[in-house]
Amino acid sequence: MAWTQRSCRSAAEAPRRASREHSPRHSFFFTTTAFATANSRIASMATDFRIGAACWAALLLCLQCAQAFYIPGWSIKSWRDGDSIPLFVNKIYSDNTQIQYAFSELPFVCPPSGRQREGTGLISGSNVALNLGEVLRGDRIMVSDYELEMGKDDEAHYLCSQKVDRAGLRKAVEVVKNGYVAEWIVDNLPGATSFMTVDKSRKYYASGFKMGYEDVSPTTGKPRFYINNHVTLVVRYHAAPGKDGEQGKKVIVGFEVYAKSIEASNRDGNGLPPNLHEVGNGMELTMARKANATLPRDLDSSYHPEEIDDGNEDATLTIPYTYSVYFREDEHIEWANRWDLYFVNQEESSKIHWLAIINSLVIFSALSAVVAVILARTVRGDIKGYRESGLEDGKLRIGKRNKGFRSPRSPRKSFEKGGLLDQGDSEGADDASSDDELPEDTTGWKLVHGDVFRAPALGQLLAPLIGSGMQLVVMSTGLVALSCFGVLNPSFRGGFVSVGISLFILAGAFSGYFSARIYKTFNGTLWKHNAVVTAVLVPGLLFSTIFILNLFVWANASSTAIPLGSLVALVFLWLVVQLPLVYVGSWYGYNRSGAYSNPIKANAVPRQIPYQPWYARPLQAALVAGLIPFAVIFIELLFLFRSLWQDKSGYYYVFGFLAVVSTILILAVMETTVIGVYIQLCSENYNWQWHSFLLGSSSAFWVFAYTAYYFATQLHITGFANTVLFFSYAGLACAVYGLLMGTIGFLTAYAFVRRIYSAIKVD
Numbered sequence: 001m002a003w004t005q006r007s008c009r010s011a012a013e014a015p016r017r018a019s020r021e022h023s024p025r026h027s028f029f030f031t032t033t034a035f036a037t038a039n040s041r042i043a044s045m046a047t048d049f050r051i052g053a054a055c056w057a058a059l060l061l062c063l064q065c066a067q068a069f070y071i072p073g074w075s076i077k078s079w080r081d082g083d084s085i086p087l088f089v090n091k092i093y094s095d096n097t098q099i100q101y102a103f104s105e106l107p108f109v110c111p112p113s114g115r116q117r118e119g120t121g122l123i124s125g126s127n128v129a130l131n132l133g134e135v136l137r138g139d140r141i142m143v144s145d146y147e148l149e150m151g152k153d154d155e156a157h158y159l160c161s162q163k164v165d166r167a168g169l170r171k172a173v174e175v176v177k178n179g180y181v182a183e184w185i186v187d188n189l190p191g192a193t194s195f196m197t198v199d200k201s202r203k204y205y206a207s208g209f210k211m212g213y214e215d216v217s218p219t220t221g222k223p224r225f226y227i228n229n230h231v232t233l234v235v236r237y238h239a240a241p242g243k244d245g246e247q248g249k250k251v252i253v254g255f256e257v258y259a260k261s262i263e264a265s266n267r268d269g270n271g272l273p274p275n276l277h278e279v280g281n282g283m284e285l286t287m288a289r290k291a292n293a294t295l296p297r298d299l300d301s302s303y304h305p306e307e308i309d310d311g312n313e314d315a316t317l318t319i320p321y322t323y324s325v326y327f328r329e330d331e332h333i334e335w336a337n338r339w340d341l342y343f344v345n346q347e348e349s350s351k352i353h354w355l356a357i358i359n360s361l362v363i364f365s366a367l368s369a370v371v372a373v374i375l376a377r378t379v380r381g382d383i384k385g386y387r388e389s390g391l392e393d394g395k396l397r398i399g400k401r402n403k404g405f406r407s408p409r410s411p412r413k414s415f416e417k418g419g420l421l422d423q424g425d426s427e428g429a430d431d432a433s434s435d436d437e438l439p440e441d442t443t444g445w446k447l448v449h450g451d452v453f454r455a456p457a458l459g460q461l462l463a464p465l466i467g468s469g470m471q472l473v474v475m476s477t478g479l480v481a482l483s484c485f486g487v488l489n490p491s492f493r494g495g496f497v498s499v500g501i502s503l504f505i506l507a508g509a510f511s512g513y514f515s516a517r518i519y520k521t522f523n524g525t526l527w528k529h530n531a532v533v534t535a536v537l538v539p540g541l542l543f544s545t546i547f548i549l550n551l552f553v554w555a556n557a558s559s560t561a562i563p564l565g566s567l568v569a570l571v572f573l574w575l576v577v578q579l580p581l582v583y584v585g586s587w588y589g590y591n592r593s594g595a596y597s598n599p600i601k602a603n604a605v606p607r608q609i610p611y612q613p614w615y616a617r618p619l620q621a622a623l624v625a626g627l628i629p630f631a632v633i634f635i636e637l638l639f640l641f642r643s644l645w646q647d648k649s650g651y652y653y654v655f656g657f658l659a660v661v662s663t664i665l666i667l668a669v670m671e672t673t674v675i676g677v678y679i680q681l682c683s684e685n686y687n688w689q690w691h692s693f694l695l696g697s698s699s700a701f702w703v704f705a706y707t708a709y710y711f712a713t714q715l716h717i718t719g720f721a722n723t724v725l726f727f728s729y730a731g732l733a734c735a736v737y738g739l740l741m742g743t744i745g746f747l748t749a750y751a752f753v754r755r756i757y758s759a760i761k762v763d
Helices: 002-013 029-042 046-068 132-136 166-177 350-390 459-484 495-506 508-521 527-555 564-593 618-646 655-682 689-697 699-713 720-758
Strands: 088-093 154-164 181-186 192-196 203-207 212-216 223-227 230-239 250-260 317-329
Touching: 132 495, 132 564, 154 166, 166 212, 166 223, 181 250, 192 250, 350 618, 350 655, 459 495, 459 508, 459 527, 459 655, 459 689, 459 720, 495 508, 495 564, 508 527, 508 564, 527 564, 527 720, 618 655, 618 689, 618 699, 655 689, 655 720, 689 720, 699 720
Parallel strands: 230 317
Antiparallel strands: 088 181, 154 317, 192 203, 212 223, 230 250
16 A cells, blocks of 8 residues: 555656656656557548658757757756855736736836846846747846845845835735735746645745735724835755865755835834844835825825825835845755745645546546447448448449438449549439439448538638648647656746747648648649638737737736737748748648548539438537537646636646646547547538537637636636736637647548548448
């Protein structure tokens, strides 16, 4: 029993070790083989795999070449005693709003002095160069005036006294009232507040520290707001490994920030309070009222936005800022595992992750049994009987069923040498294939063999969507794989977004290739037009939506507003890099690879589709089918939502679990689509192309519904702009997810349809 517990614990901790600063100790067997299996079942065409293998080989070669460069998280930074350690201020964020702000731009904090930081080559107030992912996630990193010297404690240090007018005071109250948290950075570690686990056995970190707190006046019962104007910085270190340690150098393994509020009065000439450990009153965000105010000052001392005194605009509030610095040696934390403390609290939920996997496996097993029945018994039995009863002197007789719709016209079908069914509209075809000659055992899916490969309506739109969906498949597979191998992790700030955009742009070749082949299969002739539509449709909609949402964020002066330079860079990547890749992929897919070969040619005259039962109609079938993939992932969605909207530091770490659940999700979507398409074909409805896409993407509706439920029950987001931003970003993410799963559903259905109809050929 003890061995079993240790084994389960090791398996649960394995995904957490996927940080770039960690050794990749978890098993990659499940991740690699499962994703390879899923991809091989989605795209069954051999030529597609050759192109994919070449592109992945090129990507791996680029990663090997990247070893010559500095990658944040891999390189250890060591410090000597007395070295100046820069402290960077980043942004503030809150669980109660979608709006973030740059810390350095707040009107009530100390402005940068602009002086040179000795030993670092940095200037206070200078901005740190950011990658595209950092910019898009709202990071605004700046060098601060806080002075830290390795190994030197500083019990009390005065920073500045900031005078705040009424506009600045409004902003300060808003920040405190909404529970904003500040993020500072030392040696690539975010400042954290430490807590203890429920059983008091381990310490864990929560990224950031509170900007202030809210209290209630004992006399009036109204809220009072206090700003945290003193911080205690604790830097944990131990001897550096290897030769650096022999030379007395040290490495930083922890950065803790403890904030408190200290009143402005009763300070010495240096601006320091007499005792930092025993604080009587906090720094209240209040300002003197007008002389003719109705309430005495001592009865209503708190500042209320609705009681703004516009007649005394010259009034100010002075906020003194101080800090303390302590260095503490900690031999229990290795540098390679210094991010572990940020994940200890989340580690307690590993049992729930295992429950999610077991839940997914149970659902997947049930689906597999249904698909096995369809393939092994129903389809194979139908094909066998079809061959035995329908073959006479080398020809196949197609005839009536017991009961069913009478086709207005059913041309003669005969087998040629090549094994393809020829649906030529020859003379006398109506007589030779009349309903009076149908054998008794003919089922619905065989009756539509002459129309099942007919080009769908709006095929010129479906082909670009499938191409963009394959682009997302490549991007998401690469992101999860790189995360599992530890390349993408919290220490690589903004890396997930940056690498995701890069993979999406480079996967434009896949997009053009698949879109062009499917477009030609649908009898399309204007491949250049299709290439432009593929390159512009989905990326253009994504960019337009983000641009419109950016106007909301820009109106609130948030740091998440995308700068003009970044917008130009995105447009450049889209039009100058991705569009040519899509064009090249389209040329190769259309002219060199050509259309996918269908085992049966389409009839000249389409067969009339009979009345469909309620469960076979697109909307009802999609809603029911979407519940199954949603049931596979809804437990894991809880952790994703918590990471995105409650823990806005974004430190989601269990990529091993995510990879396994994602693989089961893909397989569940594939099997659900097979079942849905088979039911549709048995109903003599041959319009399976859009139906399969809808079946695959339908779980996105339930994900969005679950998001709305999470918003109503777990989050405390208020305000029109915040609500619009939340549901817009959630809808955009669900649309991308739906496009990805819809593509998987279509490709799976296409492979299934080709397989069952090619199997009824006579050898």
